[in-house]
Amino acid sequence: MEFPFSPSNLPLQMFVNNEYMDTKNPQKLTLLNPTDGSLVSNEVPVAGQEDVDLAVGFAEKATRGWKKIAPSERYQMMMKFADLLEQYCGQLGELTRLTLGSTPAFNQFEGSTAAQGMRYNAGWIDKFSGETYPQDDGFLKIVRNEPLGVTAGIVPWNGPLVTVGLKAAPALATGNCFIFKPSEKTPFAALALGPLIKAAGFPPGVFQVLPGDGSTGAIMSSHMGIRKISFTGSCATGKKIQEMAAKSNLKRVTLELGGKSPAVIFDDCDIDNAVKWAVDAITSGSGQTCFAASRVYVQNGIYDKFMEKYIQGMKIKAEVMGNPEAQGTELGPMVDRAQYERVSGFIQRGQAQGKLLIGGPRLSDKGLFIEPTVFESPDPTSEIHTQEIFGPVSVVSRFSTEEEVMKLSNDTNFGLMAGVFTQDINKAMRIASEFDAGMVGINCISLMFLNTPFGGTKESGIGRECGLSALKAFTETKTVMVNLTY
Numbered sequence: 504m505e506f507p508f509s510p511s512n513l514p515l516q517m518f519v520n521n522e523y524m525d526t527k528n529p530q531k532l533t534l535l536n537p538t539d540g541s542l543v544s545n546e547v548p549v550a551g552q553e554d555v556d557l558a559v560g561f562a563e564k565a566t567r568g569w570k571k572i573a574p575s576e577r578y579q580m581m582m583k584f585a586d587l588l589e590q591y592c593g594q595l596g597e598l599t600r601l602t603l604g605s606t607p608a609f610n611q612f613e614g615s616t617a618a619q620g621m622r623y624n625a626g627w628i629d630k631f632s633g634e635t636y637p638q639d640d641g642f643l644k645i646v647r648n649e650p651l652g653v654t655a656g657i658v659p660w661n662g663p664l665v666t667v668g669l670k671a672a673p674a675l676a677t678g679n680c681f682i683f684k685p686s687e688k689t690p691f692a693a694l695a696l697g698p699l700i701k702a703a704g705f706p707p708g709v710f711q712v713l714p715g716d717g718s719t720g721a722i723m724s725s726h727m728g729i730r731k732i733s734f735t736g737s738c739a740t741g742k743k744i745q746e747m748a749a750k751s752n753l754k755r756v757t758l759e760l761g762g763k764s765p766a767v768i769f770d771d772c773d774i775d776n777a778v779k780w781a782v783d784a785i786t787s788g789s790g791q792t793c794f795a796a797s798r799v800y801v802q803n804g805i806y807d808k809f810m811e812k813y814i815q816g817m818k819i820k821a822e823v824m825g826n827p828e829a830q831g832t833e834l835g836p837m838v839d840r841a842q843y844e845r846v847s848g849f850i851q852r853g854q855a856q857g858k859l860l861i862g863g864p865r866l867s868d869k870g871l872f873i874e875p876t877v878f879e880s881p882d883p884t885s886e887i888h889t890q891e892i893f894g895p896v897s898v899v900s901r902f903s904t905e906e907e908v909m910k911l912s913n914d915t916n917f918g919l920m921a922g923v924f925t926q927d928i929n930k931a932m933r934i935a936s937e938f939d940a941g942m943v944g945i946n947c948i949s950l951m952f953l954n955t956p957f958g959g960t961k962e963s964g965i966g967r968e969c970g971l972s973a974l975k976a977f978t979e980t981k982t983v984m985v986n987l988t989y
């Protein structure tokens with residue numbers, strides 16, 4: 504297969520029913536390259552009501568056949584698609600870099616995780632069993648996991664390809680048709696998936712991609728023909744989607760939202776290990792990751808020693824920030840001017856809430872760069888402590904007792920991830936159970952695995968992705984009762 508897209512030949516159409524088509528909606532978006540401000544395209548399409556209706560209609564038509572297709576065939580298609588994702592990972596990553604400013608290492612991680620997500624979920628196709636219950640009362644009870652029908656994924660700009668592995672994969676493995684809407688800020692890798700979808704053998708209407716912004720997402724969320732939305736993005740949008748789902752057809756909703764994840768560093772930890780994780784956790788993806796360790800609590804006894812090494816680690820990261828195409832670059836720019844200004848605003852206002860130790864916007868550059876930034880702030884009610892900044896910005900505070908730090912850690916509306924650093928296994932396990940978060944790291948933080956549930960408590964979301972949880976979230980149980988006395 505010849506991969507037809509490149510930075511000079513961008514995918515600028517929707518992919519429906521296994522064909523590229525122009526959107527009926529005339530609206531177009533403009534996208535700039537965040538590394539140098541150059542124009543990437545002013546022809547990025549936005550799917551409107553008619554376009555969404557068309558895709559849903561194709562998916563509805565495909566649903567029956569897809570549900571009935573032999574599991575081995577579905578498996579083969581998903582495995583082939585995974586191979587193609589890997590094969591064209593470089594080209595897809597090039598398309599993402601244009602508007603995300605991501606590094607080749609990030610693009611490689613995205614492509615390979617998406618491929619692994621496909622394989623992991625394909626592996627479940629013939630293993631995702633139902634249940635049976637005792638028949639002593641004369642009735643055999645069988646619980647089946649059935650696909651929902653037409654499902655959709657709406658995703659943010661920071662993981663344009665990895666989210667295909669997290670959302671499309673469990674949806675397709677469980678026999679649903681799936682419509683993917685990438686972010687309006689980073690749409691090109693997803694829009695380029697058409698040839699891969701076709702070459703993998705997915706029947707028309709089974710796996711479609713719609714470009715668009717929040718207006719497209721809102722049409723999908725209110726659509727009577729879509730039975731589930733798997734959403735990743737901000738809390739504000741997640742709440743709107745939940746509301747639209749309730750007001751339309753009560754479609755199922757999974758929400759993977761924001762975070763303000765605490766890293767709790769005790770006196771008895773391995774400092775170098777804690778520093779390494781804490782630095783990586785707030786700088787990976789230039790801090791534009793939902794589970795970034797943005798609050799760091801350090802016990803009094805090692806505070807000065809930890810801070811010296813932490814600041815040093817952040818300085819080293821600042822040195823490898825720059826043009827994502829250049830050799831050795833680990834951190835790219837903020838995704839766009841709006842995000843750059845949002846993060847800069849937090850940093851500017853933060854200087855009245857705490858002491859800025861290092862970092863801030865890099866003004867010497869044409870690109871939208873924010874250097875790894877650390878605030879020391881004792882006020883747990885300040886904006887930099889409580890709001891998700893979504894940039895390479897952390898706030899560090901001291902603590903003295905376990906009780907005090909647990910109160911501080913859990914005193915947030917978010918509950919995505921938390922980490923504890925200590926060599927005392929009893930303390931680690933005690934704290935792991937006390938964190939009000941969907942995921943906890945012991946001597947690690949800000950990481951995920953495809954085979955374990957991923958998601959948050961409180962306003963960090965509803966439901967879980969990955970593992971068996973994702974398959975369950977894309978199915979409905981049906982209880983079949985067999986009268987054995989008849």
Ligand code: NAD
Nearest residue numbers: 658659660685686716717720721736737740759760761793
């Ligand atoms: P966003 O909520 O602005 O947009 C996310 C997606 O929702 C986009 O595709 C957008 O077009 C769409 N959208 C916007 N308004 C909509 C509406 N009214 N109805 C339906 N869809 C709509 O989020 P973002 O700025 O792209 O991403 C950053 C956010 O995503 C951060 O809060 C971050 O924490 C979160 N995030 C969470 C996870 C997770 O797994 N928990 C992972 C990555 C990012």
